[in-house]
Amino acid sequence: MNMIAAVVLIRAVPGDVPALARRIAGIDGVAEVYSVSGEYDLIAIVRVKEYERIAQIVTEEIAQVSGIERTNTLTAFRVYSKQDLERAWDMWD
Amino acid sequence: MNMIAAVVLIRAVPGDVPALARRIAGIDGVAEVYSVSGEYDLIAIVRVKEYERIAQIVTEEIAQVSGIERTNTLTAFRVYSKQDLERAWDMWD
Amino acid sequence: MNMIAAVVLIRAVPGDVPALARRIAGIDGVAEVYSVSGEYDLIAIVRVKEYERIAQIVTEEIAQVSGIERTNTLTAFRVYSKQDLERAWDMWD
Amino acid sequence: MNMIAAVVLIRAVPGDVPALARRIAGIDGVAEVYSVSGEYDLIAIVRVKEYERIAQIVTEEIAQVSGIERTNTLTAFRVYSKQDLERAWDMWD
Amino acid sequence: MNMIAAVVLIRAVPGDVPALARRIAGIDGVAEVYSVSGEYDLIAIVRVKEYERIAQIVTEEIAQVSGIERTNTLTAFRVYSKQDLERAWDMWD
Amino acid sequence: MNMIAAVVLIRAVPGDVPALARRIAGIDGVAEVYSVSGEYDLIAIVRVKEYERIAQIVTEEIAQVSGIERTNTLTAFRVYSKQDLERAWDMWD
Amino acid sequence: MNMIAAVVLIRAVPGDVPALARRIAGIDGVAEVYSVSGEYDLIAIVRVKEYERIAQIVTEEIAQVSGIERTNTLTAFRVYSKQDLERAWDMWD
Amino acid sequence: MNMIAAVVLIRAVPGDVPALARRIAGIDGVAEVYSVSGEYDLIAIVRVKEYERIAQIVTEEIAQVSGIERTNTLTAFRVYSKQDLERAWDMWD
Amino acid sequence: MNMIAAVVLIRAVPGDVPALARRIAGIDGVAEVYSVSGEYDLIAIVRVKEYERIAQIVTEEIAQVSGIERTNTLTAFRVYSKQDLERAWDMWD
Amino acid sequence: MNMIAAVVLIRAVPGDVPALARRIAGIDGVAEVYSVSGEYDLIAIVRVKEYERIAQIVTEEIAQVSGIERTNTLTAFRVYSKQDLERAWDMWD
Incomplete structure (x- = not known):
């Protein structure tokens, strides 16, 4: 069961954004880091x-x-996806 | 190649948030919708x-x-994840 | 184990604030509601x-x-209180 | 009579949030400190x-x-809780 | 003891500001209302x-x-005025 | 005629707020300074x-x-108080 | 003595901005109205x-x-202009 | 001389954004309209x-x-582009 | 023809505001500088x-x-004043 | 096909804005840089x-x-211009 528990929005100090992204992506429990607009x-x-x-x-x-x-940080309460639409799957079934 | 292209932050009109989440999750191309804090x-x-x-x-x-x-809407430029850290996978390799 | 899980900051439509407070306080799981400055x-x-x-x-x-x-809504990660300071009680001991 | 008089929202200088929480929790009159999203x-x-x-x-x-x-700092005017709903207990009865 | 307990900042619906000021000034406990820039x-x-x-x-x-x-609403904690500067009058003397 | 001409909202550098309040209260023309929520x-x-x-x-x-x-700084245009409600006293009669 | 006493920043309801400008410019005491970026x-x-x-x-x-x-509304305290720089004209000379 | 005079940032009423874009693009003097993140x-x-x-x-x-x-609306003061870097083309050459 | 082309709103570093005002008023093309609330x-x-x-x-x-x-900086598009109301004078007739 | 892919809004550290504009305009892929109000x-x-x-x-x-x-950074999704209005040209035909 792949549980998304939190989405962390990050504002960087002006500088090397990709290097910061790699440092954070290396933390255990962080699934992915995206550089975004x-x-x-x-x-x-x-x-x-x-x-x-x-x-x-x-x-x-x-x-x-x-x-x-x-x-x-935005903590996730529930996740809704197409597969789950019928059984309104929630994260801790 | 599992490419996240955009993260859409949504503020709902006060009311039935789960129902709105299901309507959006039904759109083709929307992978998941999370209710968040x-x-x-x-x-x-x-x-x-x-x-x-x-x-x-x-x-x-x-x-x-x-x-x-x-x-x-925050469009994703690059994704960084542990598996990719060595080959510094980015969308243009 | 007295676990505070979330603190919900609420802006009311101008009107009868105490009545709104009582409606929310009646919800199961809501411990207290404070009218605040x-x-x-x-x-x-x-x-x-x-x-x-x-x-x-x-x-x-x-x-x-x-x-x-x-x-x-601000979800609580950990609680720190005087009694706990020695054993740094957190929600996962 | 356990009277909540104020809720202090705190933004920390980026760094060791738990250590800051423990310093504040040690102050006399501070009942609890929560790290929050x-x-x-x-x-x-x-x-x-x-x-x-x-x-x-x-x-x-x-x-x-x-x-x-x-x-x-948000100072509390009144507290509403289930037990009090009938007598609309206020903090200074 | 002339105790200022709260300063209420008010944004009016566009319209007759002076009439609104008079309605609020009529409330018992409101000492003065100022129209401000x-x-x-x-x-x-x-x-x-x-x-x-x-x-x-x-x-x-x-x-x-x-x-x-x-x-x-900004609730007043303490008042400091010239007369009081020597005896650092605060609300708990 | 006791004329309030301006209300100055002040954000302090984190530190000794009461000491700052006393320094400002000492300025000629400043009637009172309140520490506020x-x-x-x-x-x-x-x-x-x-x-x-x-x-x-x-x-x-x-x-x-x-x-x-x-x-x-919010400069005061007019003051409305109970005593004045009839003659809509303004500050410069 | 040409005294500017206030600068009023105005956000219009989406619609006919020039017509609104002309209505305000017609008020006695309003010297000029500018449509601005x-x-x-x-x-x-x-x-x-x-x-x-x-x-x-x-x-x-x-x-x-x-x-x-x-x-x-931003009320003007003092005006500084080239002609005045020597005699540091201010409104109380 | 290709002179960009203004960049208008537009927030739409929730609804048919592409249709709104086409209406604005039809105005004489509007060179392009972009839907953006x-x-x-x-x-x-x-x-x-x-x-x-x-x-x-x-x-x-x-x-x-x-x-x-x-x-x-953000009005353009000067434009800087690679071709111009040598002659530091600005709108007043 | 006295043409106002821009209104520059300025936030000063805490300190000697009048001295800053005089430095800016000395710039050629700056008609007046006002200290404001x-x-x-x-x-x-x-x-x-x-x-x-x-x-x-x-x-x-x-x-x-x-x-x-x-x-x-707010650049002025048009100016409307009483004298001009009939001929809807704009700045560059 | 001249494709606008992103509009980057930039706030400069107070100082030499034109010099900063020229440094950015020199980057390959940056078509133009405008100083704006x-x-x-x-x-x-x-x-x-x-x-x-x-x-x-x-x-x-x-x-x-x-x-x-x-x-x-605002990434462009689609561009609408007069020439395209009939065929509702989008950037990736």
């Missing part, structure tokens, strides 16, 4: 089995990576 | 093979779903 | 045993109460 | 018997803890 | 003996006056 | 006989006090 | 001999013109 | 020979197209 | 015969004056 | 044949130019 520079998708791991990843591991100006 | 109510992950499909999905199909107050 | 009108403290209940409370039950203009 | 990093719940103590806690003790970028 | 249209100074009256004035009486778009 | 840290009420003194107080004296991050 | 649509320069007229113009006459979404 | 929905590039035409296009023609929630 | 500290009115001079004044001369934190 | 200082129009080049230009080349405080 718009007001934020990166989005990190955190996917872990138990919710408790998120605090550690967000408030300790990502928070201490150098080159980050500000983060805004 | 924070200032936005939903995040739609658009995954398509060619970038051109994004204009259609974002500006025509999602934009016309009833119950949406505002959207803010 | 500042840009928000109310704060609802959601305390539940399992995290899954939060999605239901926030995106279905609170979201559908009439008289709400906007909500901004 | 969203634009703020921490929420401190101040519970004291007389309102006058709040100025001291907020403007002197919390304000001088190192590692804080900005605070936004 | 800047992003807000009016400022109401609430002066009462006991803090409990503020909840009633702000969340019930002012909140229900027609013609208000948004309020932002 | 919300996004601002202090509010200074400027009361002077002639409007011209305000420029000096706001742009020279307050602006040069150390420890201030940002100010937002 | 940026977040605001119009700027009204209010020039009057005594400051008291500003309250009437801003809070009664301009505020009641149809087609205005929001105003933000 | 981010907080705005469309960008209109206005290219005209004399600056006076911009007032008419922005404040009369675009402003009156139905389906627009808000516009933010 | 509200979120901005100064407003510079740029009046020049040809529009092209604005780029130089705004992006080179004002931009390089020390003591400025941020500027927001 | 409003909250942003510069707009860079990125025109490239394949979308993938945008990540390199935006997140590596522009991001590393000294003198930039913040960027906000």
Whole structure:
């Protein structure tokens, strides 16, 4: 069961965005990091089995990576996808 | 090649958020929709093979779903993930 | 284990704020609602045993109460209190 | 009578959020500190018997803890909870 | 003891600002209302003996006056004035 | 005739807020300074006989006090209070 | 003495901006109205001999013109111009 | 001389964005309209020979197209392009 | 023909606002500088015969004056004043 | 086929804006840079044949130019212009 638990919007200190992305992508529990258009520079998708791991990843591991100006974490409540539309699959079945 | 092309942040008109999520998740090209904490109510992950499909999905199909107050689309430039760290996979290899 | 899972900041449609507070306080899982100073009108403290209940409370039950203009939910990662300072109690001990 | 008098939203200087949380939780009158998702990093719940103590806690003790970028204090006017719904208990009966 | 307990910043619905000011000034406990320059249209100074009256004035009486778009209440912690500078009068002496 | 001419909203550099309040309260023409909840840290009420003194107080004296991050001055146009409701007293009768 | 007393930034309801400009320019005491680029649509320069007229113009006459979404009035403290640089003309000479 | 005079950022009322784009692209003096990602929905590039035409296009023609929630016009001062770098072409050569 | 071409809203670094005002007022093409209430500290009115001079004044001369934190330039499209109401005078007849 | 792929809104560190514009205009793939009025200082129009080049230009080349405080990139989905109105030309026919 591939559970998305949080989407972390990241604003970088002006500089080497790809290098920052690689440092964050190396953290255990971070599934992917995207460089994106718009007001934020990166989005990190955190996917872990138990919710408790998120605090550690967000408030300790990502928070201490150098080159980050500000983060805004959106925790996922439920996921809806085509396969699940009938059984309104939620993340913790 | 699993290419995330856009992350659409969605603010809903106060009301039935899960129903809105299911309507958006039904759109072809929308991989998943998450109900999330924070200032936005939903995040739609658009995954398509060619970038051109994004204009259609974002500006025509999602934009016309009833119950949406505002959207803010972040298009993905590159994706960085652990498997790719060695070959620094990016979309132009 | 007294687990605070989410703090919901609520901006009310101008009108009867106390009545709105009572409607929200009546929802199962909402521990307390405070009328507060500042840009928000109310704060609802959601305390539940399992995290899954939060999605239901926030995106279905609170979201559908009439008289709400906007909500901004902050999900709690960890709680720190004096009693816990020695054993650095966190939600996953 | 356990009176919640203020909810302090705290944005931390990027760095060691848990350590900052423990420093604030150690202040007399601060009941709990939560690390949270969203634009703020921490929420401190101040519970004291007389309102006058709040100025001291907020403007002197919390304000001088190192590692804080900005605070936004919401003072509580009234509290509404299920037990109180009939007698519309307010904080200073 | 002349205790200022709250300063209410008020944004009016475009229209008759002076008439709105008079309606608010008529509320018991509101000492003065000023029409002001800047992003807000009016400022109401609430002066009462006991803090409990503020909840009633702000969340019930002012909140229900027609013609208000948004309020932002700043509760006063301490007052500092020249006369008091020697004895650093604060509300708990 | 006690004329309130301006309300100065002040955001302090994180640190000793009460000391900053006392420095500002010492300026001639500043009637009171309140430490307040919300996004601002202090509010200074400027009361002077002639409007011209305000420029000096706001742009020279307050602006040069150390420890201030940002100010937002709201100049008062008219004051409405209960005693005046009949004769719609304005500040410069 | 040509005294600029206030600069009123005006955001119009989407529609006929020039017609709105002409209605505001017709108000006695409004010297000029400019349609401008940026977040605001119009700027009204209010020039009057005594400051008291500003309250009437801003809070009664301009505020009641149809087609205005929001105003933000900046009152002028002092004016500095080349001719005045030697005698540092300010409004209290 | 290909003179870009203004870049109009446009937020649409939720609905048929492509149709709105075509209506604006039909206005004489509008060179191109792009549907874009981010907080705005469309960008209109206005290219005209004399600056006076911009007032008419922005404040009369675009402003009156139905389906627009808000516009933010950025007028171009100078253009810098590779061909021009040597002769630092600016609009006044 | 007295042509106002741009209104420059200026936020100063906390410090000596009048001295900054005089430095800007000394720039050729700057007609007047006002110290003002509200979120901005100064407003510079740029009046020049040809529009092209604005780029130089705004992006080179004002931009390089020390003591400025941020500027927001609003270029004027048309001016409407009482004398002109009949012939809807625009700036470049 | 001249394809506009992104519009980069740039806020400069206060200083020499034209010099910054020339540095950015020198980057391969940047078609033009405009100094503009409003909250942003510069707009860079990125025109490239394949979308993938945008990540390199935006997140590596522009991001590393000294003198930039913040960027906000709007990627173009479709372009609409008069010639195309009949065949509703989109960028990737």
